[in-house]
Amino acid sequence: MTVRTRFAPSPTGYLHIGGVRTALFNWLFARKHGGQFILRIDDTDQQRNVAEALAPILSGFRWLGIDWDEGAEVGGPHGPYYQSQKSARYQDAVRQLIDKGLAYHDFATPEELKAERESAEKEKRSYLYSRKWLAETPADRARFEAEGRKSTVRLKMPRAGTCRFHDHIRGDMAIDWVSEQDHVIQRADGSCLYNLANVVDDFDMKITHVIRAEEHLSNTARQIFIAQGLGYPLPEYAHVPFVAEPGSKNKLSKRKIAQYLKNQDFKKIYEHGQNIAAVLGLTTSADTFNPVIVDFFEQVGYLPHAIVNYLLLLGWSLDDKTEFFTREEMIKSFSLERVNKAPASYDPSKLWAFQDHHMRALPLADKVERCLPFMHKAGHAADAAKVELIIRAAGDRIKVAGDILDYADFFAPDHALKYDEKAFDKRLRKAPESVRLLTAYKDRLAGIEPFDAAKLEKSVQDFVAAEGTKLEQIIHALRVAVTGKAVGFGLYEALAIVGKQGCVKRIEVALAKIGN
């Protein structure tokens, strides 16, 4: 039997990092065993704009390279892959359960239910529905309907015995049936609920391994009850611990971004991304553009493989030392048995370290290919050749593709370079000796041929020796004058990239600016 796994997002409008990890484990498991990975959509018929809310999720998976064999947009032989298109199928399943006496119409009103629950709570007794408005015969139904009541359909759960199943991550599980409620599987309006739909879908799609987040552990017994009632074979289960917040064991939530921003590591990654987004003119808000949402990383220029590699190690490990994996190695090495049982905290600074590593390893041509579009998006008429020079000079300072924007000034018009005023003050305005040297040195630029880093370095050193001064006296002034900034990569590389004419012009502009 070929392995079939699935991930079933509901269309929420964004792809959450925790969801990606669960999907990744499913994908990896399927790929490892030569099986199929299915992307099914858990929408409900009430939701609107499903297509719109789904688009970022699908594009996120595509960007990450997590591809699916069947499901949304690609179709397949076991569709439909959207819950909203399967109402009749679910209702049919509900009917079967009723016929077998495993489910019943229930005419209780929400108020009556609430009252029962509250009184149970008051008496400190664990709540179990009284089945007071249960209707298994046509006569009962007619009687309740005459009262004007509407019915839901509930599971008639066993009230004795134990449900046992094996979990690939947790081991042998045992849940007492009494602890299970008579869960509603069909609403009063006829639509069906998650637990029912889920089991039917998994069967229809021939899912062999249900790999999902641990919050579904408590759904498992009732789903087994449904599956057995319907005569379906049981899938194998693996409940993955959830991804926790940075520095805590609470479940990571996109609704608590403001709180995470108090975490220094999270804040650093967030602000770095926001800065890039600002340069690109993206309209962003903390709610939708932050390091919990995959789109953030894509927009800022992270490497999808770095994200995947990080997520792989969040709750899973191969051994005590292997950290970096290619796609093939991941697929080959992955196993459910080595997934940890305890939740793992999301650590943005570790993700950053993976990004750093993979970015360093990226061939120059690939870096250019990734960085160039960022220059264009920011409105600079950058050419690949010059961007390549910049990337070569910047080296590992470029951590994400969007960092190329730190060097956008190389494309600024020489007469309109923006200066870091603080650096300008310190290195030029308040440094008359540096200004004198800079003025004198400017005239030497004309004679430098070729105008490359090596010649420039020699030129500056000769000049300093001739003047009997120190390197520091001119170097900082030169950097600020030509690049506008106090920091950057090697000074001589920077000068070479700006070019002879550019350097002369920029120095002139800077000198003229000093008096102002």
Added chain:
RNA sequence: GGCCCCGUCGUCUAGUGGCCUAGGACACGGCCCUUUCAAGGCCGCGACACGGGUUCGAAUCCCGUCGGGGUCACCA
């Protein structure tokens, strides 16, 4: 609160009775290098939740305690 799950450095983890005076990685601190920044080199800080057993020997097995979390919908 009921039910369930989990518990090794700040974080991710290795560890399945002796290889552990607990290893690696990230982060952090210090020093060196240095024209700035980044990088690099070296050094360092830092954990078996606690208490009882079992055993010659326990991070590893058992019991209890404590702590953290998940879940208890006509959500998924």
